[in-house]
Amino acid sequence: RHEYSELHNRERRELFIRGTDLFGYVGIEAVLDQMRRKTMKSGFEFNIMVVGQSGLGKSTLVNTLFKSKVSRKSCTPNYEEKICKTVKLHSVSHMIEEKGVKMKLTVIDTPGFGDQINNENCWEPIVKYINEQYEKYLREELHVNRKRRIPDSRVHCCIYFLPATGHRLRPIDVEFMKRLGKIVSIVPVIAKADTLTIEERQEFKERIRQDLASNGICIYPQKEYDEDQEEHALNEKIRESIPFAVVGTDKEHQVNGNKVLGRKTKWGIIEVENVAHCEFSHLRDLLVRSHLQDLKEVTHNIHYETYRVRRLNESNVDFSVLGLTPWLLENGTADQSESQL
C-alpha cells in the first residue's frame, strides 16, 4: 500500500477538522505544500546593489548580512581600495543554501560613487545598469522561443549608504534617491552608526525622514503598494523606523560567555545583532526574513512594468493592433474592418 498516502491522509484528516468550509474533505490545502516543494527545487535569485562613498562599510555590511564573504573585496586577493576615476559597477554571484533552500545571490558594487571632486551625474552609470537589466529581461520575455525560466538579473534592492553626519541629507543623497527611487526599491541605511548616540541617531533619522518627504523621494516600502490592512500596519512600522542605523562586522567576540558578532573598541564591544546597540537585525529581518519575496515582486510587478510601458511606447510597439487585425484579415470579417475604416 502507499505509505505516503496513508501518512498523508492521517495528517490531512486533522486539517480537515479545522477547516469545514467545504462539505467534507477535498484536499485543496495541499497545493501550498506542492508550491513550497516546487520553489525549493527551482531555487531563488536575489540581486542586491550597494551604493555609497568608499569607506562606508558597504562590503562589510553585505558580508554581515549573509554571514559569508560575499562581496567583491573578500573575493579578490590583495585587494587595494583605489579611488576609481569614474563609477564602475561590479557584480559578484554566489550560490548559498540554508535548510534546503538554494539562493543565487548577486551583489552589485558601485565603487567610485560620490568619491570624485565633481560628482555631478554620478548616478548615471547606475541608472544605466539598472535599465540594462530591465532591457535584458524584456528582450527575453519578448522572444518567440522563450526560456523556461528567464534569468533574472534585475536589481531587487538598492541599499543606499548615508554617512553618519548627524545633520541632514546632502545634495548628492537627494539627487540620487530622487532619481533612483523611481526605478528601483531603495533602502537607505545610516552607515557606521556607532559614531552616533541614541539621541543623535533619533534626531538624525527624523530629519532624514523629513527631507525624504519634502523632496518627494520614494523609498521602500511604498505606501501605495500596501495590499491589505495587515501589510499596511506592518509596513507603517517599518516606514517609521527607516533609515536603519547599522554597524557591520565579520568578527566574533566573547560577551557574557556567548559568541557574538561585534566591533571591539577600547570603550566596549558593539554587538551588531543586539537591537539595543544598532538596528542591523531590523535591516536583516526586513531584507531577508520577511520582505525578500516582496522586494522581488515589487521589482517585477511595478518597476519592471513601468520600464516596459515606457520602452514599448517609445518604440511605438502596440501588439494589440497587430494582434487582432491580421487574425481578422485572415478570417475576412468584413464588417469589423469596415468599421475600422
Place this chain on the structure above:
Amino acid sequence: HKSCMSEERRQGQDKGVRPLSLAGHVGFDSLPDQLVNKSICQGFCFNILCIGETGIGKSTLMDTLFNTNFENFESSHFEPQVKLRAQTYDLQESNVRLRLTVVNTVGFGDQMNKQESYQPVVDYIDRQFESYLQEELKIKRSLHNYHDSRVHACLYFISPSGHSLKSLDLVTMKKLDSKVNIIPVIAKADTISKSELHKFKIKIMSELVSNGVQIYQFPLDDETVAKVNTTMNGHLPFAVVGSTEEVSVGNKMVKARQYPWGVVQVENENHCDFVKLREMLICVNMEDLREQTHTRHYELYRRCKLEEMGFKDTDPECKPVSLQQTYEAKRQEFLVELQKREDEMRQMFVQRVKEKEAELKEAERELQSRFEHLKRIHADEKATLEEKKRLLDEDQSSFSKRRAAAQLLQAQSLTANGKKDKDRKK
C-alpha cells in the same frame, strides 16, 4: 545547519557560480513560506474541462470531487452542435481560497455527424490562451491580477463499454494532447467487473500509445512524490464512480450508490479509483498541472501564434532580430495590407454607385417610355371620342331639323283641319 557542499559545488560549476558556505543562520530559509503567504493572499485559480457524452456523469463527478453541489443542468440529447458551458465558483478550505472553473461539454457525442465535434473544444482552449496572450502583450498590463482562465486539466470521460476506445475518443484526444493536460477516466465504472476493468484499462492505454496520444503523466522529478506518482501512472485511466448521496455502511454515512445487490462506495479504493483521482488531481499535482499548462502548452500556443504573425527571433541569415525591426517590418506589411483593403473597398463602393446609377437611369427611361405610351393611347382615345361626338352632334342636329319639320307639318295639318271643320259647320 548543514551545507551540502558537494551538491552546491556541482550546481555552482554548472552555472559558473561559486558556492559559498554560511557562517551562521541568515534566515532566507523562510523564502518558500514568504512566497506561499503571498499566494494565499492572492488566492489560486484552477480550471477543469470535462469532456464526455451527455449523461456520462461529468457533473456528478465534479460535485463528488469538490464536495459541493454545483448548479447542474440536465442537458438534452438533441443539441445540434457541441457547446461548452463554463461556471466559476469560489471555494475555500481553511485559509486557501480557490477560484474553480468547471467547463463541461454539452451535447458531445449526440450528433449524427461527429466529425467536427472536437472543434468547439479546441476553440475554447485556444480562446483562453489567446486571452492570456493578449493580456501579456498589452502595454499596460496587470498579469498578477489577471483571472487565469486557461484550462489546467482535461478529464476525458470514456464510456464503460468494456471493449475499447471509440474513434471519437481517439480523434478528440489526439487533437487536444498538445494543448491541454489530458487525464482519461472511465466513467460509471460500477458497470464493469474487476477482471473486465483490468483488460479494458490495458486496451485503452495500448490504443492511446499506438495512436500517439500523449496523456498527462504524473511527474517523477520530485523525490517526495515520485514514488506515489509512479504507482498512480500505472493505474491510468482511473475508473471512477460519482455520487453525492450518502448511504449508511456499518456505522458511518458514506458517499455511495445503492443497488439491490449491494452498495458501491465512492471512497472505497476496492470499489473504484475515485480516491486516486482526487489524490492525484488535487492533493499531489494541482500545482504541476498549472505549471505544465503555463510553461508547456501556453508557450507552444504563443510560439505558434507569434510565428504565424510573422515574428521571428532570427532573420534568414540567422542573426538575432531586434524586436523593433520585426515590429516595424510587420507594421509596414500591415499598413500596406490595410491600404490595399481600403482601396479595394473604395473601388467596390464606386462600382456599386455606378451600378446603382445605371439602374436608376434604366428605371427612369422605362418610366418615360411608359408615359409616352400612355399619352399616345390617351390621344387616340380622345380622337375617337371626338369623332363620336361629332357624329352625335350631326345626328342631333339632323334630328332637330326633322323634328322641326314634323312639327310644322303637324301645325299646318291642324289649322287645315280646323278650317275644314269650320266650313262644314256652315
